[in-house]
Amino acid sequence: xxxxxxAPLPPRVSMLGTALCSARALSCGYAGRLVLExxxxxxxxxxxxxxxxxxGSGKTTLFRTLSGxxxxxxxxxxxxxxxxxxxxxxxxxxxxxxxxxRVLQSEQPSxxxxxxEYIEAGTFASTGWFGTPGALERRAVDEAIAATELASxxxxxxxxxxxxxxxxxxxxxxxAQKPALLLLDEPASDLDLARQMEVLGLxxxxxxxxxxxxxxxxxxxxxxxxxxxVALLSKGRLVAMGPPREVITAEAVASAYxxxxxxxxxxxxxxxxxVHLPAWLKPKD
Amino acid sequence: MKKPGTARGFLAACLIxxxxxxASLCLGAASLSPLQVLRxxxxxxxxxxxxxxxxxxxxxxxxxxxxxxxxxxxxVAGAALGAAxxxxxxxxxxxxxxxxxxGVSSGAALGAVAALSLGITAPLxxxxxxxxLSFVCALGSALLVYMIAKVGGKRxxxxxxxxxxxxxxxxxxxxxxxxxxxxxxxxxxxxxxLLGGFGGKSWGDLGAALPAAAISIAFAMLLARPLDILGSxxxxxxxxxLDVGRTRALAVAASALGTAAAVSAGGVxxxxxxxxxxxxxxxxxxxxxxxxxxxxxxxxxxxxxxxAAARSIASPIELPVGVVTALVGAPLFLWLLSRRGPExxxx
Numbered sequence: 076x077x078x079x080x081x082a083p084l085p086p087r088v089s090m091l092g093t094a095l096c097s098a099r100a101l102s103c104g105y106a107g108r109l110v111l112e113x114x115x116x117x118x119x120x121x122x123x124x125x126x127x128x129x130x131g132s133g134k135t136t137l138f139r140t141l142s143g144x145x146x147x148x149x150x151x152x153x154x155x156x157x158x159x160x161x162x163x164x165x166x167x168x169x170x171x172x173x174x175x176x177r178v179l180q181s182e183q184p185s186x187x188x189x190x191x192e193y194i195e196a197g198t199f200a201s202t203g204w205f206g207t208p209g210a211l212e213r214r215a216v217d218e219a220i221a222a223t224e225l226a227s228x229x230x231x232x233x234x235x236x237x238x239x240x241x242x243x244x245x246x247x248x249x250x251a252q253k254p255a256l257l258l259l260d261e262p263a264s265d266l267d268l269a270r271q272m273e274v275l276g277l278x279x280x281x282x283x284x285x286x287x288x289x290x291x292x293x294x295x296x297x298x299x300x301x302x303x304x305v306a307l308l309s310k311g312r313l314v315a316m317g318p319p320r321e322v323i324t325a326e327a328v329a330s331a332y333x334x335x336x337x338x339x340x341x342x343x344x345x346x347x348x349x350v351h352l353p354a355w356l357k358p359k360d
Numbered sequence: 361m362k363k364p365g366t367a368r369g370f371l372a373a374c375l376i377x378x379x380x381x382x383a384s385l386c387l388g389a390a391s392l393s394p395l396q397v398l399r400x401x402x403x404x405x406x407x408x409x410x411x412x413x414x415x416x417x418x419x420x421x422x423x424x425x426x427x428x429x430x431x432x433x434x435x436v437a438g439a440a441l442g443a444a445x446x447x448x449x450x451x452x453x454x455x456x457x458x459x460x461x462x463g464v465s466s467g468a469a470l471g472a473v474a475a476l477s478l479g480i481t482a483p484l485x486x487x488x489x490x491x492x493l494s495f496v497c498a499l500g501s502a503l504l505v506y507m508i509a510k511v512g513g514k515r516x517x518x519x520x521x522x523x524x525x526x527x528x529x530x531x532x533x534x535x536x537x538x539x540x541x542x543x544x545x546x547x548x549x550x551x552x553x554l555l556g557g558f559g560g561k562s563w564g565d566l567g568a569a570l571p572a573a574a575i576s577i578a579f580a581m582l583l584a585r586p587l588d589i590l591g592s593x594x595x596x597x598x599x600x601x602l603d604v605g606r607t608r609a610l611a612v613a614a615s616a617l618g619t620a621a622a623v624s625a626g627g628v629x630x631x632x633x634x635x636x637x638x639x640x641x642x643x644x645x646x647x648x649x650x651x652x653x654x655x656x657x658x659x660x661x662x663x664x665x666x667x668a669a670a671r672s673i674a675s676p677i678e679l680p681v682g683v684v685t686a687l688v689g690a691p692l693f694l695w696l697l698s699r700r701g702p703e704x705x706x707x
Contacts, residue, residue, distance in 0.1 A: 144599060168602075177596075179593075182592060184592065185454075187646055196588065196591075196592060197600065199602060204586055
């Protein structure tokens with residue numbers, strides 16, 4: 076199996092800005108249930124793209140389709156590989172796993188496997204059914220462990236980790252795939268404040284090293300904090316895409332989520348802030 | 361990455377296997393000392409000088425002509441069950457999966473009973489029909505349980521897994537009874553076979569069981585890495601590049617083959633496929649590359665000891681070996697079940 080040869084670490088600054096993944100008039104969903112229609116987007120090397128939208132707006136479905144797990148209902152989902160931009164369905168499963176890594180929102184490990192062995196599963200695409208991880212794969216695992224600062228936990232059973240630690244293990248396993256693109260479902264959910272910043276900080280540093288990062292996120296403040304660009308999904312469509320300030324507006328949030336918010340600027344940090352404005356809260360003046 | 365404790369765990373599994381073999385050869389209507397057993401083993405292998413001592417000659421006859429073949433057959437069946445149990449647990453991502461509890465053994469038994477009531481007399485054809493039909497029926501029941509218990513691609517919840525297994529098992533058991541009622545001619549033959557056990561089994565039976573069992577274990581070992589990957593869940597495994605559908609199909613086939621090999625050799629024997637992998641996990645950890653061979657070793661050891669117990673506890677009466685494994689295994693199974701949460705998601 077030929078690998079893409081694109082290592083996320085060390086940096087591939089020359090790649091920055093190249094589209095790693097493209098959707099063109101993409102419709103996705105399941106048999107008999109259309110979830111998203113007419114999506115056009117690129118995810119570029121070196122950027123963090125936050126995908127926002129209410130529950131059921133199709134964030135996970137979009138990621139499943141972009142990674143080739145779910146065949147597109149119409150339109151094209153393409154990935155950049157060693158042979159250029161190809162339709163995901165034209166790329167073999169194991170080759171895809173070397174191009175795009177996914178981190179699922181909820182994953183339940185079945186066995187008390189050690190952290191290192193769990194991360195080693197990321198090398199399956201390059202070793203295959205009967206292979207054992209060789210020098211190249213072991214280095215990928217070492218680098219993934221180093222990047223996620225899991226060295227001290229490498230021998231612990233994954234079933235004994237805290238939520239934040241396990242989330243880092245999942246990111247590490249995706250990194251061991253050596254993908255150019257990472258798609259993460261709600262990587263910040265269920266984590267406390269410090270753990271959230273740990274994971275988001277890791278994503279920022281991965282993007283700085285040239286990986287394309289797309290994550291779905293519920294918390295709009297986190298989206299504004301971490302993302303270079305934001306994509307808003309609502310009512311089966313991609314309704315807005317661009318820098319956080321252009322996409323996250325009070326009008327857009329009202330129309331997509333049906334929630335009243337106040338969008339402002341943090342006075343000290345020049346950072347976009349979204350504040351809930353429910354009916355019972357009367358703003359002064 | 362090999363962990364330092366792993367080699368020791370493997371050594372322990374081999375040691376347990378060797379001890380179980382010698383212990384099983386010692387026990388029986390006439391009990392022998394381990395030294396007598398080792399001497400008797402050595403004498404026909406030409407490792408120990410032949411003796412004229414009548415007691416030693418008797419020991420040689422007991423070991424080689426009465427006990428060794430059945431003990432090895434029990435070992436082979438136990439190994440096949442242990443590996444099949446490890447594969448099923450990996451497939452369902454649930455440590456309570458086992459060929460017996462899931463009704464796969466009942467499927468194999470139905471096939472075997474059907475083969476017996478076909479009334480084939482040629483020995484080779486009998487063996488082939490027995491193994492073949494029991495494999496086909498085991499495969500069918502494993503598939504059925506999988507389709508019922510596996511809701512929405514999530515980790516199989518213990519409750520639905522065991523309920524599906526119980527339902528499929530009782531349906532198949534009823535079918536066996538039906539065949540027995542309708543074909544009274546074969547009743548006795550089928551009944552004794554169904555009781556299970558290795559009494560009176562010969563070297564020929566061992567030769568018939570060995571290929572299927574060996575193939576099933578080798579087949580299971582080829583699935584080691586895919587089963588490791590599957591431990592992350594189906595969607596994650598698929599995104600890691602695993603063809604989940606193919607893995608599932610092959611795992612069902614491998615476990616059905618191992619179960620059929622064991623059931624055709626010794627009838628329906630419960631709990632070996634459950635306890636073998638549990639013991640193996642304690643010794644070598646959860647990685648399937650080590651777990652599957654270790655489960656074969658512990659399964660073999662368990663069933664050899666159970667067979668020895670079956671023929672010596674109530675001697676001269678020989679108990680069905682399935683009774684022994686159930687008397688020991690069922691309480692352990694309940695204990696394991698009670699340690700898991702109501703949703704069956706605990707460790």
